Structure formats: structure tokens, C-alpha cells
Amino acid sequence: MAISKRYLTIILTAIALTFAAQSRAQICDSIASLCAKHLSTTYVSDGQVYRTLLVNDQTAEFRTTFYGGTTYRICACSGMTDGNLIFTIRDQDGNVLFSSKDYKNAPYWDFKITSTLDCTIEATLNQETAQSGCAVLLIGFKQ
């Protein structure tokens, strides 16, 4: 009987953890769907959803290559309202190319890239509105 109780505990814990993970994934999905609206129909998605959980002043780093001759739209979201996620773009030498905090924490911004370059996009929560949450980043492009 003791063994079956142990199995039952494991099964119940697994169910509970699955439930928790699914709920978290659903929240991220809702944020991603909302964020996708910022891509509009003008921009073609790169086919990926970049997301991670952030707490307090943690920073997520997303590394990418932007191709020359392309205009990109970067959308950064957390929560169901705009302005909760601040994003900063740095070049390979660490120079800041853009930061949304300089533009009222804009949830999206367009970038005309004249020559191909490797960049890092840093995302951090707006501490005034959020202390933790799912951070979602979407990248779209047009020629």
C-alpha cells in the first residue's frame, strides 16, 4: 500500500506541474498573439517566437543578424498592455543603436538596415509596471 501511495504522489505531482506549465504557456501564448498584431500585414514574420520569463531587473538577450537592404520591425511585449517591456539594440561592439526607453517604451519600432550586421537585443521589464512576467519578442521584415 505504501508503494502505491508513493506512485500516487508522483502522479499527482506530475499532473499539478503539468497544469502549472500549461497555464504559464497559455499566458505567453496570449501575449504573443497580442504582440503579433504589432507586426501588421506589412511585415513578414521570421517564423519564430522568442520568449522567456523575466523577474525584476533580469535581462534577456536575443542575438540575431540583420541583413542589409531590409527594414525590420521588432515588437516587444509583456502583459496585456503596451510598454511593459523595454528593448535595447546593441551592435557587436556593444554600442547602443536604439533603446525603446528613449521613446516612451514603444512596443514596436522599425529599423532600416543599410548593411548586414550582427546585433544583440536586450529585453528587460519596465520596473514601474511589472516585476515579473513572460517577455515576448517578435521580428518581422519587409524588403
Place this chain on the structure above:
Amino acid sequence: MIFKRTALLFTAVVAAASLMVSCGPDENGNNGDDTTKIDSNANINVKVRGKIFSIPSPIQTAVLIKKTGVPFDKTILNPSDNSTNYSTKYQMALNLGVYGCDLGYLTMYEQNGDAMQYFIATQKLAEMLDVSDAFDKSLISRFQANIGKKDSMLALVSSAYRASDQFLQNNDRNDISALIIAGGWIEALHFACQTAKGNQDIINRIAEQKTTLTSLVGLMETYAGQEEYAELISQLKSLQADYEGIEYKYVYEKPETDEGKKTTTITSRTEVKITPEQLKAITDKIANLRQLVVG
């Protein structure tokens, strides 16, 4: 008595799980309690050494090829009939990426009949990989309804790939997601190598893949313990060695921002120098790698 204790245990476990969720983002996806601890390392995305890497869309290379005036060449595609040859999840995932890139190329060149065939092949592969929610029947109808509208077709394909990426992440199937990305990247580089023929814009695009390739190798190495990945990783690393000799020079320029248009123009530039020998070595290796993928 046992049932009573079990019920208590169940209540406690569910309460703990609920607490985990409530300690996570609320309905706004945020949480106002700064003492709350969340597993911030939860592997929702595919990460390599703590960083999240973005592999540029393979469709962008198809767009560049069309833009540079290279004529359409169906022989560079993986025939849609091949979709029935793939029997393992590994092969299916890689070729779902390949067909996504092929679809982008066909759409750019307005080969609408072929695009429809490839879309159906893609949908079948997605179904076999259990990601058919992202490529459901209604999507086929919408794709059909938008035939001839290039931008809408590209948007539909890309959205479907984004939905499948999201679905796979939610279901802890990051390996499949990574293979789809790898397949698309390999096909795009294969297109570029096959169409370069002295075209400097395309040659530059080939040379510009060094960082992406490094990310891809890191991504694939996450699954190095799985036997079927061994040859793929080995060939990617061999290709990586050829990129080592390419010269890159980066020059920073101050960006210009138009706040009204929410647009920043980035004029920093990277100059690349690739020799004909390096280009040939990459072309030969990507041909072998692509053969390994499409069979």
C-alpha cells in the same frame, strides 16, 4: 482513511501548483510582487549558453535572389513528391524547414501552382509531426484564396511557421523546432550557393552566414547525445571551419531616428571578403549537407 489522506495530498499538490501559476504572471502576464520567485531559466525558448538566438528567416534569401534578377530555377528545390519519403520525426522536421524555404522561393517567383503543391506537402509533414494545428485545413483554404497575392501568401506561410514554433515550445518539443529552423537555413544557403554565379550581393549573403552558423551549431549541439544528429552536427562544424577564413570588418556609424515615423536607420556597416576558393568550399559542403537532409 487512506482516501482522506490522498485527497488531502492531492489538494496540497494542486494548491502548490496553483500557487506556482499565481506567482507567475497574472492575467496581465505580470506580477506586482517583487519577492515572488519564478524559475526564470525555464526553457521556454531554445537557448544556447543562456542566450536566445534568432536564425533569420530563410525567405529573406529567396527575396534577395529574386531581387537581384536571377531567373527562376525549379531544379534547386526539393521535389514536393519527396515529402512521402521521410519516415522519422528527425527527417520530417528538417524537411518541413526545407519546404518552408521552397515555398518562399516559389511565392517570390509567383509560381502559384507549384506553391499550392508545396503547401499541401508542408501541411502533410506538419500533420505527421503533430503540429497540424498550425497548418490546419482552413489555412490551406486561406492560402488558396490568396493565390497571386504574394505578400499575403508569404505572411500566411510565415505565420503558420510561427504558430508551429509556439506550439512546439509549449509542448517541450524544442528539438523539432530546432530541426525545422536548421532545414530552412540549409535550404536557403543551398539556394544562394546555386544561384550566386558572380552575383556579389548573393555572394555577400553567403559570407554573412558566419554568426548564424555559429548559433545553429550551438543549437544542434544541444541534441548531440542523439545518434541521428551526429552527421548533421559534424557537417555543420566542417562548414563552420570554412567560414573561419573569411574576413569581416565592422564600422560603427551613429544611427538616425525619426520618432514620428517610429523608424531608426542604422548605417553601421560590415565589409566581408570571401575568396573564390572559400566560396567553392562552402558551395561543395552545403551541397553535401543538403543531400544529407533531403535524401
